[in-house]
Amino acid sequence: MQQQQTLLFEIGTEELPPKALTTLASALALNIETGLNSLELAFDSVRWFATPRRLAVEVKNLQAQQHDKVVEKRGPAVSAAFDDNGQPTKAAMGWARGNGIDVSEAERLTTDKGEWLLYNAKVAGSHISDLVEELIRTSLSKLPIPKPMRWGNSKHQFIRPVHTVTILYGESLLDAEVLGIKSSRLIQGHRFHGKTNFELDHADNYLVQLENHFVLADFASRKQKIEQGILQAAEQEGATVDIDAELLDEVTALVEWPVILTASFEESFLQVPKEALIYTMKGDQKYFPVIDTQGKLLPRFIFVTNIESHDPEQVIKGNEKVIRPRLADAEFFYQTDKKKTLESRLESLNSVMFQQKLGTLADKSQRIADIAADIAEKIGADKTKAARAGLLSKTDLMTEMVMEFPDVQGVMGMYYAHNDGEDSEVALALNEQYMPRFAGDQLPTSMVSNAVALADKLDTLVGIFGIGMLPKGDKDPFALRRAAIGLLRIIMDNNLQLDLVELIAIAKQQLGDKLTNQSVESDVLEFLLGRFRAIYQEQGISVDVIHAVLATQPTKPADFDARVKGVSHFYTLESAQSLAAANKRVGNILAKNSVDSNAEVDSALLTDKAEQELYAQLEKSKQNNLDKLANADYQAVLTELAALRPAIDNFFDNVMVMCEDKAQQANRLALLNNLHQQFLNVADIALLQQA
Structure with missing residues (x-):
């Protein structure tokens, strides 16, 4: 046996959960890699493979035996x-x-x-044949399987029943038992094509022999083939295709031998809003909708099958037959829903509880309307339209379409509002109230929509915090973190001059005596401020910069954003590190001595040239920065203050702050406080010690 060969481990199973497939496979590979490192066995690479009926890991050029x-x-x-x-x-x-x-x-x-x-x-070092069984058992035991299952009379548990286990080192079959099954050369082929099982002769032949038996085991290659096939099929239609990344992954996890086909449905179904049809095709049937160059849905869809049929027309007809009832349901729901206005559904919201202590959806809708009207007034939006949109915001939840297809809430409200003759901005706000729905999603496009989206998120945040149901760990049933980040993004990206303290107070007033948490305002504010770190770290902003701004507790998100940008620029300056250290020194001196924050400097007591120079430059920068601060031009403010560096260094080199003369001592402390406060107008740059 050669000293370094390929180790191949495969576990053949019943159909694995498609949405968990890549997570399981990558975790298994990582666990095996970690185990090999702890065993001090050298290797070149670790690679995972996954199909609906197998998980496998390949280790290239694995050292056969541990060193003595x-x-x-x-x-x-x-x-x-x-x-x-x-x-x-x-x-x-x-x-x-x-x-x-x-x-x-x-x-x-x-x-x-x-x-x-x-x-x-x-x-003496152990051979891989003596180590592999425990290595694999340990690796499998650490997989993220929330609900393992038993099968037959076996006492073993896994995510799905296991039929085969194969462990080869080069051409040698390693003797081991995993999940109650002895290792063998037996590999499951495709369920419908070729042989049901075959024997693998060598670890290096795994992919080739599987492909000979109609299985593309490499997930990435299989995914690429599916994506290319879908794009080619769409090109043949003279159109584009809606390739959702999550759906592509799911479909890849559902097939072993992908075949791409195109089918159609009746054009009459296009009278239904395209979002509902697309949701039905993608969500229920795992189909890829076809879109023309103007973004209009075509009566065609592309699908991926696991069978290379001799008569593909029969497969196409079968899928057309399956999708037709689902589209007919959507059409029926749409036509039925249009017979009632959204306004007529307001009463039915009283029958649905938003949260037991916070009332019904009718209560929430009225609060959203009132909060949205207040916000609209602050941001220059139409107050009446914002209130109307807020009042109707949850009515589409009572429609047949949304009850059947929950993911189209909001968008169906928009269509039904247009059908009812509601104002176009009101209709748009019914859809955009939920934006951003996820990280990186687009934001509302109108000021009325912004007002309603902010009102909805505020009511949920203040309401849930107000009854003491704060998110803990990874438990966040009301998606408060997403709501908070969405709220902040809307305000910052639109540069809305809104204050979080005022917004929280507005929402609290609407909730009235429903709230029991006496510290709800400070709790919500702290929670919102805490979300800034996640937002800016995603943008690559240094944690030091975020902490420096957070230290001054700015409660206007747009102002917070301007400060972050200003401090980020300051962070790159050559003088940043020494000024940060000087500010930290100043902060420590002031912390140890009681200094009135409003204490003024008596220029007559400034006897040393260094303190006179610092005072003169401070007064000059204070005047120069008045307009810059008023315009929130924090980059310019800090650039102005950065010019103080020589005077600050000279002061600390030549002036004794804690001198014997108490009057002079107090005056110098006041001078340092003046310096400190000028920087705190932007951020606490003492926290930029890693600059």
């Missing part, structure tokens, strides 16, 4: 190892016997703490 080791085994201290006559004690003889040597064969280990008996034991 010399292990130091320290015995008893020499003083305790021999008696007064120089004879070995029981402790020494027991230790030597345990190591298979005589006491006379022991070496001595001398340190500054004493002398001990020592035996350098040679430990």
